[in-house]
Amino acid sequence: MIGVFDSGLGGLTTLKSFLKELPDYDYVYLGDNARAPYGGKTHDVIYGHVCEALRFLFLQNCELVVLACNSASAEALKKIQQEFVPNNFPDKKVLGVIVPVAEGVEEFVTRKKMDANNIRVGVIGTRATIESKVFEKELAKRSFSGEILTRACPLLVPLVEENWINRPETKTILKKYLWPLKVNNINILVLACTHYPILYNEIKHAIGRKVFVLNPPDIVARKLRSYLERHQEIAKKLSKNKKRLFFTTDNIESFSRFISNFLYLKNPQVKKVKLA
Numbered sequence: 001m002i003g004v005f006d007s008g009l010g011g012l013t014t015l016k017s018f019l020k021e022l023p024d025y026d027y028v029y030l031g032d033n034a035r036a037p038y039g040g041k042t043h044d045v046i047y048g049h050v051c052e053a054l055r056f057l058f059l060q061n062c063e064l065v066v067l068a069c070n071s072a073s074a075e076a077l078k079k080i081q082q083e084f085v086p087n088n089f090p091d092k093k094v095l096g097v098i099v100p101v102a103e104g105v106e107e108f109v110t111r112k113k114m115d116a117n118n119i120r121v122g123v124i125g126t127r128a129t130i131e132s133k134v135f136e137k138e139l140a141k142r143s144f145s146g147e148i149l150t151r152a153c154p155l156l157v158p159l160v161e162e163n164w165i166n167r168p169e170t171k172t173i174l175k176k177y178l179w180p181l182k183v184n185n186i187n188i189l190v191l192a193c194t195h196y197p198i199l200y201n202e203i204k205h206a207i208g209r210k211v212f213v214l215n216p217p218d219i220v221a222r223k224l225r226s227y228l229e230r231h232q233e234i235a236k237k238l239s240k241n242k243k244r245l246f247f248t249t250d251n252i253e254s255f256s257r258f259i260s261n262f263l264y265l266k267n268p269q270v271k272k273v274k275l276a
């Protein structure tokens with residue numbers, strides 16, 4: 001099984017891309033809806049929650065877990081890979097979304113033959129992701145010497161959760177958030193939060209036609225495929241019966257409804273779980 005973890009329902013954007021790119025595998029999705037949002041929480045709190053989620057997913061026979069949540073990847077992944085997994089589940093693997101997206105940005109710049117020294121990349125995400133400066137660090141490790149402009153957009157997650165996608169208020173807030181990036185002439189915009197791809201069209205409209213808006217779930221799915229091709233020892237352990245299981249720490253009804261609509265799945269198998 002491949003585990004996909006998110007603080008709530010936003011990670012379904014990542015799962016959707018996985019189901020397109022790698023449809024045969026079995027997937028277990030866990031959304032910690034009861035404790036979401038993670039984006040305003042501290043490092044220690046996020047780390048603790050992620051450890052609990054991973055224990056649960058490993059008990060569900062996940063050999064590999066992807067932290068779809070940017071805030072969790074930014075704040076917890078390093079320590080998870082260096083301490084939690086080797087000390088508790090040495091045969092299991094945990095991957096995040098920041099490194100694949102940073103690689104995706106680099107590849108995009110190369111593919112489009114853009115000048116990597118003069119490029120301006122905008123990154124929007126939660127406070128946790130933006131304040132961790134992970135994107136600056138990961139892009140700096142690569143052949144990227146352009147400028148990185150970041151902006152925390154804490155109001156966007158609740159707007160998506162409330163399904164205020166097409167509301168004028170959302171358009172106004174997006175315009176305000178994106179304005180400093182727009183006037184600084186960014187070339188690429190990275191949506192570093194699971195929920196933002198749901199606002200893809202609205203964000204594209206607000207930032208303007210000159211800016212390439214990257215969709216991280218598709219990048220992460222392509223990167224997962226290439227990871228599994230390179231790591232046959234892990235790929236071999238993953239079952240392929242097209243099973244999809246869903247767990248939430250909060251209300252099953254609204255979660256199931258969202259899954260059915262968003263993933264076009266009839267009667268998804270959803271269970272409630274208490275993490276500890």
Ligand code: DGL
Nearest residue numbers: 007037038039070071194
């Ligand atoms: N999943 C989170 C992320 O990608 C957004 C929602 C939250 O703040 O928990 O950063």
